[in-house]
Amino acid sequence: MLSYMASLDGKVLIIGAGIGGLTLAHALAQRHIECAIFERETELKPVGAGILVQTGAMLALRTLGLDAAIASAGQEARVGVVTTDRGRLLQSTPMDFLRDELGVPTIAIHRGRLQETLLDGARGVPLSFASELVRYEADGSGVTAYFANGESARGALIVGADGLRSSVRRLLLGDSPLRYAGYTSWRGVAEVSDALTPFEVREMWGRGARFGYAGIGAGEAYWFAVLNAPPGERDADSLAVVRGHFSSWAPPVPALLDGTRPERVFRTDIHDREPVRSWSGPRVTLLGDAAHPTTPNLGQGGCMAIEDAVVLAHALERGNGLDGALADYERVRLERTSRIVKASFRFGKIAQLQNPFLIWLRNALLRFTPVASVQKQLRAAANFALEGARATENA
Numbered sequence: 001m002l003s004y005m006a007s008l009d010g011k012v013l014i015i016g017a018g019i020g021g022l023t024l025a026h027a028l029a030q031r032h033i034e035c036a037i038f039e040r041e042t043e044l045k046p047v048g049a050g051i052l053v054q055t056g057a058m059l060a061l062r063t064l065g066l067d068a069a070i071a072s073a074g075q076e077a078r079v080g081v082v083t084t085d086r087g088r089l090l091q092s093t094p095m096d097f098l099r100d101e102l103g104v105p106t107i108a109i110h111r112g113r114l115q116e117t118l119l120d121g122a123r124g125v126p127l128s129f130a131s132e133l134v135r136y137e138a139d140g141s142g143v144t145a146y147f148a149n150g151e152s153a154r155g156a157l158i159v160g161a162d163g164l165r166s167s168v169r170r171l172l173l174g175d176s177p178l179r180y181a182g183y184t185s186w187r188g189v190a191e192v193s194d195a196l197t198p199f200e201v202r203e204m205w206g207r208g209a210r211f212g213y214a215g216i217g218a219g220e221a222y223w224f225a226v227l228n229a230p231p232g233e234r235d236a237d238s239l240a241v242v243r244g245h246f247s248s249w250a251p252p253v254p255a256l257l258d259g260t261r262p263e264r265v266f267r268t269d270i271h272d273r274e275p276v277r278s279w280s281g282p283r284v285t286l287l288g289d290a291a292h293p294t295t296p297n298l299g300q301g302g303c304m305a306i307e308d309a310v311v312l313a314h315a316l317e318r319g320n321g322l323d324g325a326l327a328d329y330e331r332v333r334l335e336r337t338s339r340i341v342k343a344s345f346r347f348g349k350i351a352q353l354q355n356p357f358l359i360w361l362r363n364a365l366l367r368f369t370p371v372a373s374v375q376k377q378l379r380a381a382a383n384f385a386l387e388g389a390r391a392t393e394n395a
């Protein structure tokens, strides 16, 4: 797809000030590569609930010097627990061995606080709001981005960090529908005692339904509820709908729902896309959800956006020409992200099973899976490399 040699002889135009776009801005600014961010919204709203920043992303953030700030703005998740909807233990896996081995904790954090910390890191990078990209044109000497507000910007490279419904992706790879996973989700933030959610991330698996939560510090916990459902349903009162489905579940679900204000609950249908073999073209590339949207089952979508941003900045810095840099970026990121997207989709199918016999079988398998084997998978998923990923990931 990369049709001619070009060099990075101008600004990087970052489309989207989400998790990936802000991380990229910081990583480029740190390397003295000129960039600017263009965001469709009129401000950065501290919306959303919580997010798990896992080891790979924390290692990427460490290269930017942001790992400590993220860690202190959230709460460490030291154990991963899976139970049934009645609270029967299926699996409990210590995760803090990764902190001991690799030097970074797994952090559960409020999404708004993650965004603020990333934005702080990107201070100094020009950020234009109300700038929705609608079109771009690349030529031999650069690329021009056109925005819905009538303005335009000229640079050397466009990076589409514009999320699940990316316009840059549509212009680059063509229009195709998202894949609906078969389930919808609600996310909320509960104001509860930290003792209710002690340094763990917990999922409770029922029949075609799941509930998960983690403490994010400062007397808050984020939770998510997932239910098999047709796409496109809307709620008049999302908290009431979640209560209807989940308030009979084992503790602490009722207490978490009681501690949640209705305006802090968001519903999102879950979509992803089949991985592609390339997401770059002349003077344009993608990152994060724009490149490889994933179901949230492994909690890796935002983490992969962070990792992408750091790898892309590193590739651009190495001065292998623009096309060489984009090829390096894809070489390092395609395989890992494709593997995670596929694994997350499969995991969702298993977690959302409806059939009672299959659920029984699944739960038995979970109970008898050795902790060491779960930790081996976590160790493989934790692996983050700026370059040469293939060589290190399967070690």
Ligand SMILES: Cc1cc2nc3c(=O)[nH]c(=O)nc-3n(C[C@H](O)[C@H](O)[C@H](O)COP(=O)(O)OP(=O)(O)OC[C@H]3O[C@@H](n4cnc5c(N)ncnc54)[C@H](O)[C@@H]3O)c2cc1C
Pocket: 015, 016, 017, 018, 019, 020, 021, 038, 039, 040, 041, 050, 051, 052, 053, 131, 132, 133, 134, 161, 162, 163, 164, 165, 166, 167, 168, 185, 186, 187, 224, 268, 287, 288, 289, 290, 296, 299, 300, 301, 302, 303, 304, 305
């Ligand atoms: C229920 C649920 C739970 C999740 N849990 C986790 C988790 O625990 N851990 C994790 O790592 N991930 C999680 N994720 C996934 C994570 O939220 C996403 O993968 C992540 O936000 C992607 O980051 P991004 O920067 O690619 O896109 P986004 O954060 O979506 O940012 C895209 C930005 O681009 C802007 N934009 C869009 N179109 C345009 C345009 N045309 N022009 C200009 N700007 C534009 C948007 O306004 C937005 O600001 C979860 C997702 C869901 C739904």
